[in-house]
Amino acid sequence: MLKRFRPDDPVFLGQLEARLAAALRHAGNLEAGLLSVTLAVPEIPLEFMPAGLDEAFYWSRPSAGRSLLGLGAAAEIQADGVERWCLLKDAFAAWQARWQHEDIDATGLQPLALGGFGFAPQAADADFPAARLRVPALLLRREGDISALTFTFAAGAVALEPAMQRMRRLASAMAQPPCEKQDQVSRRDAGDGEDSAWLARVADAVADIQSGRLDKVVLTRSVRLSAAQPFDPACVMANLAKRHQRCTLFGVAMPAGGMFMGASPELLAGLRNGETYCDALAGTAWDRGGASARNLLADMKNGREHRLVVQSIAEALRPVCARLEVPAAPVALHLGHLHHLWSGLRGRVKPGIGLLDLLERLHPTPAVGGYPPRAALEWLAQHGENRSGWYTGAVGWMDAAGEGEFAVALRCAQVRGTQAELYAGAGIVAGSEPHHELAETEAKLLPMLHALGHFREEHD
Numbered sequence: 001m002l003k004r005f006r007p008d009d010p011v012f013l014g015q016l017e018a019r020l021a022a023a024l025r026h027a028g029n030l031e032a033g034l035l036s037v038t039l040a041v042p043e044i045p046l047e048f049m050p051a052g053l054d055e056a057f058y059w060s061r062p063s064a065g066r067s068l069l070g071l072g073a074a075a076e077i078q079a080d081g082v083e084r085w086c087l088l089k090d091a092f093a094a095w096q097a098r099w100q101h102e103d104i105d106a107t108g109l110q111p112l113a114l115g116g117f118g119f120a121p122q123a124a125d126a127d128f129p130a131a132r133l134r135v136p137a138l139l140l141r142r143e144g145d146i147s148a149l150t151f152t153f154a155a156g157a158v159a160l161e162p163a164m165q166r167m168r169r170l171a172s173a174m175a176q177p178p179c180e181k182q183d184q185v186s187r188r189d190a191g192d193g194e195d196s197a198w199l200a201r202v203a204d205a206v207a208d209i210q211s212g213r214l215d216k217v218v219l220t221r222s223v224r225l226s227a228a229q230p231f232d233p234a235c236v237m238a239n240l241a242k243r244h245q246r247c248t249l250f251g252v253a254m255p256a257g258g259m260f261m262g263a264s265p266e267l268l269a270g271l272r273n274g275e276t277y278c279d280a281l282a283g284t285a286w287d288r289g290g291a292s293a294r295n296l297l298a299d300m301k302n303g304r305e306h307r308l309v310v311q312s313i314a315e316a317l318r319p320v321c322a323r324l325e326v327p328a329a330p331v332a333l334h335l336g337h338l339h340h341l342w343s344g345l346r347g348r349v350k351p352g353i354g355l356l357d358l359l360e361r362l363h364p365t366p367a368v369g370g371y372p373p374r375a376a377l378e379w380l381a382q383h384g385e386n387r388s389g390w391y392t393g394a395v396g397w398m399d400a401a402g403e404g405e406f407a408v409a410l411r412c413a414q415v416r417g418t419q420a421e422l423y424a425g426a427g428i429v430a431g432s433e434p435h436h437e438l439a440e441t442e443a444k445l446l447p448m449l450h451a452l453g454h455f456r457e458e459h460d
């Protein structure tokens, strides 16, 4: 085990290189598939995303003591269209079948694939495939009190030097302070006309719900921010991390530069040792307006909105679970100024069911789509709902055994240069009032607005 972790320390890097070289020699010739080498390192500070890494995938769930940072790709599958789940499952099964792992220090940690997918089966824009899974060439992770590095190589590309080059880039990024205080102040681009179009769409949805065509549909909107100086994604992430420790923090580098990042309050699904856990999150109140947090649990409209999500998740899980626990009533989840109705569902999955099977069955839940799911998706398609990137899809990780966690991509933005595009939505049910729903989306934008330096003077 390496005795000290000072990423910029040549002694550390020298020891690491020697140990990796020995592990590669020990592994022998890799004729097909993937080789991962995991080395324990002393405690890694991963509560912040390091700055200046243009190929990073960062995922952190502080409440579970879990943080991941992946760089590069030893293997990747991008999948588009209605068959995207089949394509992902086939590719993942092929990796699993020939994935050699040298866990040199017996960390017990498996190598991981990192990935995400969008709301719709087709890619929404050029920066994001509809779905992607990637085995990072270098993975830095913290799991409770274990910290480790995993290097992964594809057959035909088992080479020490490129791996160490990437490691040195990571080391110099981690040696920097996570965020030089960014006194960024951004301004919001005008979009009043867009607000009135959105209000009209909510009114249309309410009318169609009242006519019985559907029970619920989630409508989303986006706003743009600009700043005089480029946003620094590491600072934005540090701002999110300061305020949203109960959420899942994520940052996914975009191929043409910039980052898709956010602080999600909702796990779509987790799977560990055959036990699955899912958040049903729907029904919202916020400070300064709306149903107050105190009334949230008694509010009929929010209760209706929430029940549809619980019911739908339970319907999706029941056929693949040997045991399923569905709470009889939600509890209030308080996240700063936002308050949600939350129900945690848990179950034991049947043998052979992996995380990708669960994601395929669950997505999109009525927390991001609507109910009945098909009627809601048709309604959204007919009304031109267009969601950028992976917003209302999910971002997460899977281990080589097919278990892992994906968080719904909410409370997020695409941040590139001096521009940012932020997203928020609201569930529309019978009785929804358009201006109230617009105010709800404004409340849901606040976490990212704060993190991007908007409203700084008013609130900080």
Ligand SMILES: C=C(O[C@H]1C=CC=C(C(=O)O)[C@@H]1O)C(=O)O
Binding pocket: 218, 220, 266, 281, 282, 283, 284, 340, 366, 367, 368, 410, 411, 423, 424, 425, 426, 427, 444
């Ligand atoms: C679609 C969003 O929130 C969903 C998740 C939680 C609560 C929701 C609600 O109360 O409407 C939404 O269904 C969003 O934050 O962009």
